[in-house]
Amino acid sequence: LHNFRQFRGESPVVHIASPVGRPVTVCFGANGAGKTALLNAFSWTLYGKTTSGFLLPDEIVNKGAIREAKPGTVVEGWVELAFEYLENRYLLRRTKRVRRGATENSVTELGEPSTELRWCGPDGEWRNERAPDDVVSRVLPVDLHSYFFFDGERIERIVRQEAREKADIANAAKKLVGLEVLERAIRHVNAARKALEKDLAAVGDAETRALLEEEGKLESRVSSTEARIKELQRNLDGHEALKAEREKRLRALQSVREIQERRDELNSEHEARMESLRGAQSGLAKLVSTRGYSVFLTEACNTYHQVVEGMRMRGELPTGIKRQFVDDLLAGDLCICGRTLDEHADAGARSAVWAWREKAGLADVEERTIRMGGEVRQLEIHREDFWNHFDRYLETARSDKSELAHIQRELEEISEMLRNSPQEEVSSLETELARTNEAIERDKLEKTECGLLIRQMMQRLEVIADEVRKHAAVERKQELAQRRVDACREVSSRLEEAKDRFEMQFRRDLTARIAELFREISYKPYAPRVQSDYSLVLVDTASGLDGPVAASQGESQVLSLCFIGAMIDIARGYQARRERLPGPASATYPLVMDSPFGSLGQTYRRQVADHITKLADQVLVMVTNTQWRGEVENSLVGRIGKSYVLAYYTTKDEFPTESVSLGGKSYELIRRSPRDYEYTVIEEVTLA
């Protein structure tokens, strides 16, 4: 301690007796000497918290130190706590700084207390910890600290709790045995499940089914249409054969042979013209699609010519003198005539050369103009070419069409003539031939329509297949999401089950352990019970009714001590066999108790003292002379490993003498202050 509360200057290090051998440490002090301050030194350093019995918690820095400091200087008060946890050693220091004003009462606080944590691993090297609070929380969670550092005069609160304190105890118990980990895991897994459930809401089955149904129908229509095309083709083949047969027969008839031959001639000419027309039409389509664009660039080409012409007129093209050349002259401060172009001395000449710079064209403008010129010319050639070909194709198509019309007319005339032939054979053959031709036309038309229909259906089938594929992907995702949601439910229910089992076991063990300790200490036929909220009640076992009894203050204190002892004991036991279940790591638990025998009667004082080392591995008790003397002294004296006196220096001339005898030596607990203020000094007692 350094200038912490009543402890002026730097106190000697207070060692807590080792858990092996004599595990009890005793600090003796008169009322007001600083026992509660010493207790609070622990919780203030670890968590920045103080107990309710610790008055004026902001006044951390020793008053005497402030008083002796020069006005304007900074005075520090700090506590340093050394502890071990797992394999590491830690040094935690919390410091409060104040600045003294003109008088000792005008004190300015310099910010919040600062914390500094250094630690040393098995390698023996000390390091600075950046997040001291995190480390402290891992070593001993803040809501557990009041069970390890407690004010004995208020300890019965553990039994006589308010609702909030009951919740604190439940939380503390859960943390000690790792239940908190399970509870948090359940909460977070359930939250994860809710998030994953969102992936489930997507396309439903009905939609996919409708698509698949349509797909099936379309596919069967496609195949029936294809069958129809084949049928039509067969019909066409038949009609063509019939047609050829009839034409052959017509040709065989002497009277109409010439006419039929003329018709054959016309037919082949018709075919040739059709071929030519088709060629012209496809040539035109190709021409428009590959060269058609050049027609739309006429205006752009004209603009180019105008721009270039304008530049020529202004003398910008060709450039003649390059801007870069002028820039070089200016940079070199020398004109081509040999005259210097110094900025100050030759300002006139320089500005003349500068004017040339504005006139000079840009080299890359010229270069680009030339390159673009080539491209524009190419475009113009393409355009001309386009129109030449375009006209030619149109002309071919036009003449083909008019020739085809002629042929068609002549063929119709021939047909007409044959149909009206006085020879019945000719007339009927021609009529049949015309009918066959009609049938051929009809079937060809239907075949084309069927082909078109199939193309449309195939396109729709492709769209459907795509949709179905998408749905399938969504369904796979849904199925995965469902499995994840199910996994979360399973994990959560297992964690719940484990938690229930742990809690039941813990409560049972806790009750048994508290009862065991209570039986050893108390002489009343009462048994403690742990409620579901971890609060304690005493029941009268002798009456056979198991009804709750009102505990006295002393009994409540004893019960609270038993509760703490049992918690520590059980937490230790659980961790030893906790296998892989996470929870706070196993450790040696110290108990720091201020006046634990405060309001106990003679019997309980002795009983508690007898059993105190059963409660925890290391015990630090702070007592007054009267709390110590008698039963407590007799019980504990053989187990003291370390002891200290909190010697209080008073400013009064007259004060009662209060001393404690230890190891054959007497120590005064109240002494006359050599200064004009009061303070406390810690002295180690050397035991024989």
Add this chain to the structure above:
Amino acid sequence: MVTEHQVKNDLDPLEPLKREPEEIRKIVYAVLELEQSYLNLQRPHINDDVIAIVKREIK
């Protein structure tokens, strides 16, 4: 006589966490380890980490 209560009391608390199938067990232990490492925080924001564990184990 062994009561139902006693039977229930003697159940191993770790047993539900160790049950098959493997992927559920892996999620359980990964989540518990995650919670353990954030025990020092009052309200750790680890929902996304838990979701990531579930997604990693269930593919």
